Amino acid sequence: MKNPRSQKVLSPGLRMIALGGGTGLSALLRGLKEHVVRRSDHQPTPERPITDLVAIVTVTDDGGSSGRLRREHRVLPPGDIRNCMVALSQDEPLLSSLFQYRFKAGRGLRGHNFGNLFLAALTHVTGDFAEAVRVSSKVLAVRGRIFPSTTSNVHLVATLANGKRVSGETRISRSKLPIHKIEMSSLSVHPLPAAVEAIRQADLILLGPGSLYTSVIPNLLILEIARAIERSKAPRVYIANLMTQPGETTHYTLCDHLRAIRQHVPGRVVDAVVANSKPVSDEVARRYRAQGAEPVRIDADQILRSKVRLITGDLLEEHGVIRHNSAVLARLLLGEFLFPARRR
Numbered sequence: 494m495k496n497p498r499s500q501k502v503l504s505p506g507l508r509m510i511a512l513g514g515g516t517g518l519s520a521l522l523r524g525l526k527e528h529v530v531r532r533s534d535h536q537p538t539p540e541r542p543i544t545d546l547v548a549i550v551t552v553t554d555d556g557g558s559s560g561r562l563r564r565e566h567r568v569l570p571p572g573d574i575r576n577c578m579v580a581l582s583q584d585e586p587l588l589s590s591l592f593q594y595r596f597k598a599g600r601g602l603r604g605h606n607f608g609n610l611f612l613a614a615l616t617h618v619t620g621d622f623a624e625a626v627r628v629s630s631k632v633l634a635v636r637g638r639i640f641p642s643t644t645s646n647v648h649l650v651a652t653l654a655n656g657k658r659v660s661g662e663t664r665i666s667r668s669k670l671p672i673h674k675i676e677m678s679s680l681s682v683h684p685l686p687a688a689v690e691a692i693r694q695a696d697l698i699l700l701g702p703g704s705l706y707t708s709v710i711p712n713l714l715i716l717e718i719a720r721a722i723e724r725s726k727a728p729r730v731y732i733a734n735l736m737t738q739p740g741e742t743t744h745y746t747l748c749d750h751l752r753a754i755r756q757h758v759p760g761r762v763v764d765a766v767v768a769n770s771k772p773v774s775d776e777v778a779r780r781y782r783a784q785g786a787e788p789v790r791i792d793a794d795q796i797l798r799s800k801v802r803l804i805t806g807d808l809l810e811e812h813g814v815i816r817h818n819s820a821v822l823a824r825l826l827l828g829e830f831l832f833p834a835r836r837r
Contacts, residue, residue: 506537506542506544507537507542507543507544507545507696507697507827507831508543508544508545508547508691508694508695508696508697509525509543509545509546509547509695509696509697509698509699510547510548510549510691510692510695510697510698510699511525511546511547511548511549511699512548512549512550512642512698512699512700512701512709512712512713512718513550513551513699513700513701513702513703513708513709513712514550514551514554514573514703514704514707514708514709514711514712515573515576515703515704515707515708516576516703516816517701517702517703517704517708517732517734517817518548518550518573518576518577518701518702518703518708519573519576519577519579519580520580520702520816520817520819520822521699521701521702521732521817521819521822521823522546522548522577522580522581522637523580523581523819524817524818524819524820524821524822524823524824525543525546525823525826526546526580526581526636526637527541527820527823528540528541528542528543528823528827529541529543529544529546529636529637530542530543530544542827542831545637545638545691545694546581546636546637546638547637547638547639547640547688547691547695548577548581548637548638548639548640549640549641549642549684549688549691549692549712549718550573550574550577550639550640550641550642551573551642551707551708551711551712552569552570552573552574552641552642552643553570553647553648553649553662553677553707553711554570554572554573554662555570555648555661555662555663556662556663557572557604558572558595558604558605558606558609559571559572559573559609560663561604561605562605562609562610562613563646566613566617567646568612568613568616568617568622569616569622569641569644569646571608571609571612571613572606572609573708574612574626574639574641575592575593575606575608575609575612577639578592578608578626578629578630578633578635578639579592579593579608579633581630581633581635581636581637581639582633582634582635582636583633583634583635583636588632588633588634589633591607591608592606592607592608592611592633593606593607593608594606594607594608595607608629611629612625612626612629615628615629621644622641622644623640623641623644623685626639626640626641638691640684640685640687640688640691641685642684642688642711642712642715642718643682643683643684643685643715644685645679645681645682645683647677647678647679647682648660648661648662648677648678649661649662649665649675649676649677649678649706649707649711650675650676650677650678651665651668651672651673651674651675651676651706652672652673652674652675652676653668653670653671653672653673654670654671654672654673655670656673657670660678662707665706665707665741666704666707666738666740666741667740668740668741669739669740670740671743672706672741674756674757675706675707675710675711675714675757676714677711677714677715682714682715683715683717684715684717684718688718689717689718689721692718692721692722692725693721693724693725695725695727696727697727697728697730697826697830697831698722698725698727698728698729698730699730699732699826700712700713700729700730700731700732700754700762700763701731701732701733701734702732702733702734702735702817703734704734704738704741705734705738705741705742705745705750705753705754706741706742706753707741709731709754710753710754710757710758713754713757713758713762714757719758719759719760719762720760722762723758723759723760723761723762728764728765728830729762729763729764729765730763730764730765730766730767730826730830731750731751731754731763731765731766731767732766732767732817732822733747733750733766733767733768733769733789734750734789735769735773735788735789735808735809735815735816735817736773736781736786736787736788736789736815737786737787737788737789738786739784739785739786740785742789743785744787745789746789746790746791746792746795747766747768747789747790747791747792747796748792748795748796748799750789751763751766751796751799751801763801764801764802765801765802765803765804765829766796766801766802766803766804767804767805767806767808767822767825767826767829768789768791768803768804768805768808769788769789769805769806769807769808769809769817770791770805770806770807770808771806771807771808771809772788772809773788773809773811773815774811777811777815781815791803791805804825804829806821806822806825807821808821808822808825
């Protein structure tokens with residue numbers, strides 16, 4: 494039996510929420526951006542039906558440039574948010590390149606991205622990280638809104654299969670043992686009220702793609718966010734990763750990903766799952782297999798038994814590395830949930 498929410502025909506003027514982090518969320522936003530109403534259009538069109546695109550981004554990164562800024566300047570990690578801003582920016586190649594520019598030399602500068610430094614400086618100027626994100630988004634002419642999932646300075650704690658506890662996203666990602674449970678370092682973590690309100694008003698809620706335990710689930714560990722998604726009458730869609738992640742999701746099937754989400758969130762937050770059906774080329778598959786990664790296997794029977802709608806498509810793009818095809822993914826989502834009649 495299909496969940497009626499996953500079949501909902503949405504009215505023109507789509508309000509869409511995407512939650513996650515890392516390169517997966519950026520790829521999703523890059524495709525959706527092309528369907529956001531232009532200011533000059535004023536009204537949604539069949540080609541551009543999205544009137545409000547909101548990204549809610551996890552802020553638990555503690556590695557690289559983001560980790561250094563977090564430790565040295567006590568600001569929230571800006572890296573994932575910077576990537577989302579660039580992905581949602583309008584045709585501003587110079588500004589996008591500037592925000593992604595990484596310093597290759599210079600004491601104290603080497604390894605930092607300009608966008609990370611800009612966000613860190615603006616946080617100190619405004620006294621508020623969320624305000625720094627808002628102002629930076631204006632500079633990049635972002636087509637949408639971006640919120641950190643919380644402004645609390647928290648980190649992740651994982652309990653591994655052997656009972657050992659590991660703190661910090663970087664150490665968790667490097668662990669080779671299966672993850673039994675992931676949690677926040679503090680119980681008093683609250684989201685921005687504007688982010689919760691955006692979820693309440695959403696016509697479509699997207700989770701992922703991204704690292705299951707360090708990008709997707711962390712947003713759902715924030716009680717007010719999880720409750721808002723659980724209570725929403727909008728379709729709630731999990732966008733599956735293309736490959737397993739060594740350590741985090743080794744040998745995980747698609748159903749294993751959904752099971753992990755259910756184990757960490759008390760209520761139901763997924764009505765449908767979108768997964769790739771296009772095979773990975775042999776050469777690329779061998780390279781990923783050598784690193785301990787493999788394509789996520791779609792165990793369709795178990796998915797359907799869990800009363801989750803399964804949607805598949807040729808979503809794979811290979812350019813040395815494997816990524817979601819942003820344009821194809823965006824069109825599939827709009828076709829399935831905004832204009833489902835067109836796909837019959």
